Amino acid sequence: MISDIFLTIITMAFALMVVFSKKTVVAAFALLMTLLSIAMIYFQLGTVFLSAIQVLVNAGAVAILFVFVMMLINLEQFQNNREKGKAKLIISSVTVLVILGVFALIINNNIEVLTSNNIADNSMKALFEKLFNVYYLPFEMATVLLLAALVACVVITGQDKAVAKEEGAKHE
Amino acid sequence: MYENYLALIPFFPLLAFLLNSILIKNKLNNVQAGLITFMSLFISFILVVMTSIHVLNNGPVSVRLWEWMTYGNIKFDIHFIMDELSVILSLMVTGIGSAIAFFSIGYMDHEEKVGKFFGFFALFAFSMLLLVHGENFLVLFMGWEGVGLSSYLLIGFWYEHTKNGNAAKKAFLANRVGDFGLVLGIVGYALVFNTISFTDLAHPDMAIIMANKEVLIISSLLLVLGAAGKSAQIPLFIWLPDAMMGPTPVSALMHAATMVTAGIFLLCRVSNVIVNFSIVLDVIAWMGALTALLAALIAMTQRDIKKILAYSTVSQLGYMVLAVGVGAFSTGMFHVFTHAFFKALLFLCAASVIYGCHHEQDIFKMGGLKKKMPITFWTFTVGFLAIAGIPGFSGFFSKDEILTMALTNPGNGVWLYAIGLITALLTAFYMTRMLVLVFIVEPAKEDKHDHGHAKKKHDDHDDHHGHGALTAHESPGVMTIPLVLLAICSAVAGYIGLPHVLSHEHSRIFQDFVERFVAKTQGHAHLSAQTEYILMGMTTTLILASMGLAYYIYVKNDHVKMRDSLKAKFKTLWTISSEKFKVDEFYELAIIKPLYKFGGVLVDIVEAHVINGFIKVVTKVTSGSGEYLDNNKPERLEMGILYIVIGLTLVLVAIFNAFIFR
Amino acid sequence: MDQLFLVKFLIPLLWAIGFMFAPKNNEKAIKLYALIGSLVTLAYSINMFMDLPDTSVLTTLFKFDMPLFFNLSYTFAMDGLSGLLLLLNAFLMLVVVVATWEIKTDKLRLYYFLIFTLTWAVSGSLLSTSLYGFYVFWEAMLIPLFILVGVFGGENRRYASFKFFMMTAAGSILMLASMCYMSALAYKFNGSYDLNYEIIKTLGLKYDGFLSPQSLIFWSFAIAFFLKVPVFPFHSWLPEAHVEAPTAGSIILAGILLKLGIYGLLRFVIPLFPEAVDANRDIVMWLGATGIIYGALTAWVQKDIKKLVAFSSISHMGYIVMGVFSQNPFAVKGAIFQMIAHGISTPGLFIGVHYLYTRTHTKKMDMYGGIAAVMPRFSILFFIITAGSMAVPMTCGFVGEFMIIMGTYQINPVVAMVAATGIILSPIYLLKMYHLTALGEMKHEENKSLKDLSLLEATPMIVLSVLTIILGLYPKLVTAMYDGTINFFVNKG
């Protein structure tokens, strides 16, 4: 129970840091920490596999990717990046509060059901049996997705060069 | 055989119209064009005479040409009839018409577009014959509008002058106001009686009349409005004086002899119905009486020879209508008959004078024409005597009978009689004034200051001849022959309708003949012969006195001075009269201008701001809201997200609401 | 069933397509081709009418079910009324081609293409008796006219054509909505979306009050047609469209397109929604009567001759709507006659205006005056047509107006009397027009050298004038064609 609250507070603190930090690098770091604490929550809930994936992919790869990009871009000029529109602030705060409130109320309503643990077999084996016997299709889809994303990234970032090259070829 | 004649009667004028205006118009010279029209009318006249004799002996002839339309039992046919009523007008139209056509050959000699003139003339004759011979309302109405149209064309014959055009337009519009009533009246009659045939209406079913009293009264009043339009009665008499813008022979034929009497003709056609409604008759009677008086008053002070004659026509038409209004339809027709001759005569004389004076129309610029134009003078005198109502001439008989009938009309007889008598005296006065000023006195010398004003139209003529009256000359034979013929007719025409007291054997031949068709005069007290003699004598004396007064004022020495002093004495009356009671101005101010303004308001406000405004508002709202939305569209990235978030919130709230209030 | 029907029917369209392949620079050949086309169209229209066994009932000429289009069926049928309007349509196309023979444009092929497609669409909507088919052609009419006005029109053509298109299209959308509603109902009853008379009558659309289905459908249809006619408060597109449209557009618009609104009312609204028609009869009759006076008064104060004629159209169409909705057989008969009469006189006026415009290059009436002196032939013809327009007896204009007034009088005398004021008002503006153009003094020097009409130019006006008079004297010529159909357009009880 106490660990729950502790983890929650840590996660929330880092999450708030992501949003409210003025430096993007700090925000990225805070995100990394947020994701790590989520991974810890996963671990605590018994979903070990996901916890590992979370650490590996999200915390490891993605955060690094962010840092890479930040290095590519001259981040010095993009500081102090919080918006200050008052109306927007009020509107969105209200809406977000409403979302949160409704969310909380509905959850609260079903709290008995929701806090029970009904998973009989939480083992990795059972999970992977599901994955490869039933859910192989989305898994394969995910590979296609990754491939597509790869191509997309290449095309997007390489476009300028390619266009320049082709135009050059045309001129010649 | 007579049926064929009947069908052919309107055909010849139509042929003449087509020949003159369309088919061979470029190959004719003036005389040929005139001859074509004259011949067509004359042939028709012969046919009319032949048919009339048949009708006199054997009753009406009718011919049904083709079916125009049917509605239930109502048959709208092109159907001609020659009955007692049409005989008279038909004879007048073709007879007097051919005389005038003959006259016109001379009168229009020097004009341009004479072919057109004679074409329209023939068209008028054709329309008039349609009107007269129509067996039902439809054909009558066709002719009715046809004469309106040809009158419009002839009034606007010299269309180069905007004034003439306006006069023509005015005539047409006033007639159209009448037509409005006529159409509705026809419709009302047709729907009540289930027929539009005059033959049927001559013997209407009293049960129907009693059952539909209100509708019929309204319809009859509407018909009266129609008649008022065509016959130039109050409130629509204003067009007739202006109609004198046309060539004078035209005025003689249309605006004096035939066309304007169509209203009386129409009322006679439906006499058997309207005679049942005393209120309608009263309206007609008062309308006629007042018109007669008003027109006579105006005629007193006019300067234009044609205008005077025009107002006298209106006045005489008032007499006729008065006769109809007191239920003496046949008498009314009798006056139509006699009036046709003397008024045509007077107009032709005026035409002759105008021709002789090189298109000078101001009577104060004439004078002394007695010697220069003797034939014209003498024929004019005959006409003058007839219209003034001197015993022995045709006008006397008809006028006297009307007055008698008015006097004996139950209810308001005395008043109508009084008005009629005053009008008769006024008529005698202004006719004498005219006769004197035109023919007898020497031309006045001092009205040079009026010279500019005198130049009315055809300035070129005036320029050449200086003072028109000074160089006047007698008209050629082609013009004087009709004058003489008409003068004879004017003198003797009255003898076919002698009053009872004068001749027991030959009394009221005309009236009895007409009363075969029209409603008989009813409910009038019978006057003793003595009373009638007294009345006649009194009337004649008074008329002679009135003539004498006029002669005294206008012929005696210093008449100018005297006139001026009289003018000063009756200044108000004189002004009102010379300004024609400002009726034109009143209409202009009270009806036309407001209506035009209203049209302007409709265009400027209703059309522009209400109807188009509605559309503009719709457009503006659409494009305005579009602009507004476009300016506030979620262009920025975060706005798009904000919209999504708001959407999400709303969805959640809605569902949560449902969840709470389930 | 006419085997050759489709071929005949498609002739104008095929002819129009032919213009696409016409030689570009040979003006004379194109014009000749157009003339032949319009003659052929007229010929087959006459032929179709002659072949009609009985004018009093709808004779199915061609029918095909469209299993491929939601099982709708498509019927081409013809009775006296549609045949008559078909003749008018073909005749007016010929008139247009002849009257604008001297047209100077570098887009001649487009011009004729549009005219022919327009004619084709009009004849299509006249012959279709299924609602769907009617709607197809109803909409198809809009585009060619839109382009015709938009390309060949006057200065303000863009706005005018937009307005025309938008207002008519708005009406037709309302109609489409009702059609969809009825289709849906039909599907509930019959399992098919098909809409024809019998089916719509079996739908049992209830009428109780304004918000009941029948009333709403009635109004949506009625407004669609009112916008086309146009009836008084819906007319604001008409003056602008007329003023900006080229002569061909004006002639076709005034001559036949406006009548299609009335035709739609007669063919669909009155037989299909009898209770709603009965309930709203007075309203519409008053609208018609108001339109008569409104059109007349507004026409009176116009300075632009084309606008004057346009407003006079509104006035005349007021009569027709009033007659149609009086639901008196005689008035309906008169209304149909008036459609023809208006289809003769107004195109005549527009042709006259066209000749004036091509000579003086202005439409302001102040700039004319005294033209009769230099153009006598024109003046005479123009006068006859004007007389026809102001309903002088013995011209065709009188017949319809008289019948309408008489029929209406039987239903509602007050409206009839109000409407009859049109008799007084119509000469006011028409004579004003005639006086300002033909009569009066020659105020403008440049008008002295105007040429009178050539024989070619005069031909259409002569034909129209002769028709004006013949129909006025012998209206049976026309009424015989549709006499039997009247019962169809009058609700009994």
Added chain:
Amino acid sequence: MENLNFVQNVLIFLGLNAVGLLALNVKNHGKYISFGATLLAALVFFGMLFSQEVFTLSELFSLEGNKILLLKIVSIMNVFMILINGYNSLEKVKNSILMSYMFMGGVFLLGANDLMTFYVALETVALVGYALVATSDLENSREAAVKYLIQGSVISGIFLLGVAFYLGATNGLTLVGATVVNQEFYAIALGIFILTACFKLGAFPFHAWIADVYSNVSRGNLATNFFISKIIIGYKFITLLQLLLLECDPHFQNILMMIVQWIAVASAFYGNIMAVVQGQFKRVIAYSSVAHTGYMLMMVCLNPDEAYEKQLIAYLVVYSLTATGIILILNQFAELNKNKDGRDILKAGFYRNKGLSVMLVIFVLSLAGIPLTSGFAMKYMLFTNFFREGFTLEASSIFISSIIGFAYYIRFVSDLFTEDESKMSLPTIKTRFSESLVHVIILVSIFTIGIAPSLFLGLK
């Protein structure tokens, strides 16, 4: 084992695309090989669809009936899009490969029977969509792509929230035959699905991306976006929501339907009103697509029905075809104008290329719903259905909004026929064969579907 056929074909498709991808690096003729491989893959896949009536892989994936029909249409259009892209430029060929991936995502999306497959496929389509926008060679393509991506990712997160609630509501992820345990969660899940559908199709409050994307995407990419993204997502979402709404508690069902109706009507009005004031024609089309989305979304409220599905397919296909045709032609006009995207690009168009203009007029009129074009048939059918199901008020108001639509559609026509001196002097527009081919195909289909909508689509 017959289903192996499908797997084989998918593998062949992916393999050929991989070949294409690899061949890009071959010097000189790489792009031709790559183009050929991509085209071949698309063609093979298209051919495969005729081999069987039903494709079932597991309980998670099945293609049958209307889905096959839809897939046939989409895959043949995919072939055409690849053809339009052509082999002239390396970038275009790369785009073609991306399109193939998108297409594959679409196939899986269409067949998905559970949320996991659905989600992954949806994201595939979406991600490739972002990339396709970004790789268009127009001026603002990247900005538009960034906008699209961020908003799309937000929606993807929100969708996932819905998935989570769905999971809580039905104790499972399957979309077919799930039993609802918790109605509140179910309602929230459905609400979020509706929201997602609205975003993906570009309905009113979620339309922020649509105008920028439409006006900044090059031809082939946009067409693909239309065909795969719009048709498949639209079809899948709407039919899915129809099904899912059945299970809903009637009270929530009413609320949800109300939300859909409000969004539909609002979209119709918003789209039409916005389109009126747009200067650029592409934006006009974009906003008109918002309006059309409104029309389509109303279908969510109808009961699931075989016939309705066909009509939905027809509507989607017809709309997309027409809009694609218009944008293709607009691009052709824009290319030869100095002012590339401005409001005047169509001025005097008729005198510069008659065929193209006439086709544009017909396309536009089809969108406006003038009879004899497919647009009218679809409109008629759609609204008849709405009336039939008792949505009288909604259908009527949408009809009224479509009156406004005429105003901007007719602007196209009006502009084309306007004579403009400055534009008359521009050179006449020449069209490439592949483009003309596509125009003609669209034209033919517009008229075929307009006159005989049941011919191919089996509509009743």
Added chain:
Amino acid sequence: MSSIYYYLAGFLFTLGLLGTIFKKDLISILLCLEMMMGGVSLLIILFSRSTGVLESQLLVFFTIIISACEVAIGLSLIIALYRKKQTIYTDDIKIITE
């Protein structure tokens, strides 16, 4: 286990949403997106526990993959944009119409 993780998940989600609205540069927005996805993933795991549906953990697995791809594409786009416009501020990517 307590219900507090549900509120945490909701908090992360909404905070992420807020961040996407308020952050000014694209990279921060992407960060917030990641956080949002993390929150939802947590929610799914929680639901998975309570409903006993094991395979929903796989959904989280895919979610992580997808968000990674998203970030990849997003970042490459940002780079491409940066190359062109030298900015990653959302204010500067406004598309000027007309």
